[in-house]
Amino acid sequence: MPLWERRRSALVLAGLTVFHILLISIQVPRGAGKSLFERAVFFVFSPVQRAATGTVRGIGSLWNGYFDLRGVRAENQKLKKEIFFLNQDVRFLEDRLALDGSEAELRASLAEFRGSLVAARVIGVDSANPYQTIIIDKGSLDGIGRDMPVCDRDGSLVGRTIRPISLKESMVQLITDKDSSVSVKSVISGLTGAMTGRSTDVCELRYVLASAQGGQAEEELKTTGFDKIYPPGIRVGVIKKVEKDETSPIFLRITAKPYFRFDRIDVVAVLTKGPGGGG
Amino acid sequence: MRETIAKDALGAFLGTLVAVAVYSVAGAAAPALLVLFNAFTVVVLYFSVRRGEVFGAILGTMCGLVQDAFSLGVFGVAGLTKTLLGFWTGYVSRRIDVAPFTRNALFMMVMSVLEMILWVLLTAAVRLESVNFHGGLMLLQPVVTAVLGSSLFAIERWIRSRKSRGS
Numbered sequence A: 001m002p003l004w005e006r007r008r009s010a011l012v013l014a015g016l017t018v019f020h021i022l023l024i025s026i027q028v029p030r031g032a033g034k035s036l037f038e039r040a041v042f043f044v045f046s047p048v049q050r051a052a053t054g055t056v057r058g059i060g061s062l063w064n065g066y067f068d069l070r071g072v073r074a075e076n077q078k079l080k081k082e083i084f085f086l087n088q089d090v091r092f093l094e095d096r097l098a099l100d101g102s103e104a105e106l107r108a109s110l111a112e113f114r115g116s117l118v119a120a121r122v123i124g125v126d127s128a129n130p131y132q133t134i135i136i137d138k139g140s141l142d143g144i145g146r147d148m149p150v151c152d153r154d155g156s157l158v159g160r161t162i163r164p165i166s167l168k169e170s171m172v173q174l175i176t177d178k179d180s181s182v183s184v185k186s187v188i189s190g191l192t193g194a195m196t197g198r199s200t201d202v203c204e205l206r207y208v209l210a211s212a213q214g215g216q217a218e219e220e221l222k223t224t225g226f227d228k229i230y231p232p233g234i235r236v237g238v239i240k241k242v243e244k245d246e247t248s249p250i251f252l253r254i255t256a257k258p259y260f261r262f263d264r265i266d267v268v269a270v271l272t273k274g275p276g277g278g279g
Numbered sequence B: 001m002r003e004t005i006a007k008d009a010l011g012a013f014l015g016t017l018v019a020v021a022v023y024s025v026a027g028a029a030a031p032a033l034l035v036l037f038n039a040f041t042v043v044v045l046y047f048s049v050r051r052g053e054v055f056g057a058i059l060g061t062m063c064g065l066v067q068d069a070f071s072l073g074v075f076g077v078a079g080l081t082k083t084l085l086g087f088w089t090g091y092v093s094r095r096i097d098v099a100p101f102t103r104n105a106l107f108m109m110v111m112s113v114l115e116m117i118l119w120v121l122l123t124a125a126v127r128l129e130s131v132n133f134h135g136g137l138m139l140l141q142p143v144v145t146a147v148l149g150s151s152l153f154a155i156e157r158w159i160r161s162r163k164s165r166g167s
Helices: A008-030 A036-067 A070-098 A103-113 B002-029 B039-051 B053-069 B077-093 B101-127 B137-166
Strands: A117-125 A133-136 A149-151 A157-165 A170-174 A181-186 A192-197 A203-206 A220-223 A235-244 A252-258 A267-271
Touching (some): B039 B077, B039 B137, B053 B077
Antiparallel strands (some): A117 A267, A149 A267
């Protein structure tokens, strides 16, 4: 009997183990870059995810749509869609007004903003930690590229698009991910810092000098635009706690809570034009 | 021989599709569910007990790599842990009787715990960071995963017994 026959199980295990160790070893020095192989796996399996979520939602909506009042439901959906886009417009206008821009500037930015929104459904969350990434049902065919800001239905910041981006699906890095960072400013006291995630439901506001004045609980945080990814003035969250950092005398330890909530991010808006919007 | 491997690979691919579907539906229903149980682990455990170590290893590779592709973690960590999970689940289940529900659940829980320990250690080693246990909620994952895996066998047995009674 040949060796393959006698030791089939052991050889399969050894082969697969070596394959994985090589796969991990190749990536580790490169950091978080997505390999072609990983992108290919995402490309193949993300439509399955989309189909599964779509089927469940479809069955649910078939039940409601068929047995409920169909006309009212269709109208309701249309109105919901309109409200979604109007909400984004209102938030955007409010945020821009708060920046004290001139009327001409405001009109110019609104004209630029209109038509740059892509509404997307969330079809999946990160398999290892829900606070890291989500997957949406819009991809490169819908004009989605890397580093595009993503907001929830109330116009609050959710995160940004990252690779892998498939034809009809993309990955979004949430602001709660520990590798995420957003340049923010508090609206009352003007504390400026980088809001980074902890891969939990709270974030940290980093690099605020211990000598800085102000900063109180429930003070709102908005994007500054300094990071060249998120446009200025988007609502991000609120300060929860400000305390002295015993380990670092230079900076304050500030805990912040993002506005977006998992139970309200079934639909999101991707800003396809803006400072991020790369390919 | 080639036919068997091709058949195993195709079966593993279909098993992976089932895992992706379960994971997607659970994530869409409530993201917290993904902390409580791992759909990919349930599928690997179930099919490894049914089909043996080689199939378990191939299915583990596929499910693990898909899990990695849907996450920001290092690509291959879940692939490696699930390959080992599939292989050893299939191997051990061929040598001890894991048919009774309690023994089956206990066996699956032990395998899930070992997989989680390996995943935590590998993540810590590769990314040089500790894993977020979601306030201890993640520690329930092996228990819920084991109960779900054993329930699949219980349901299968129940359907079979009804069929045999009917005929």
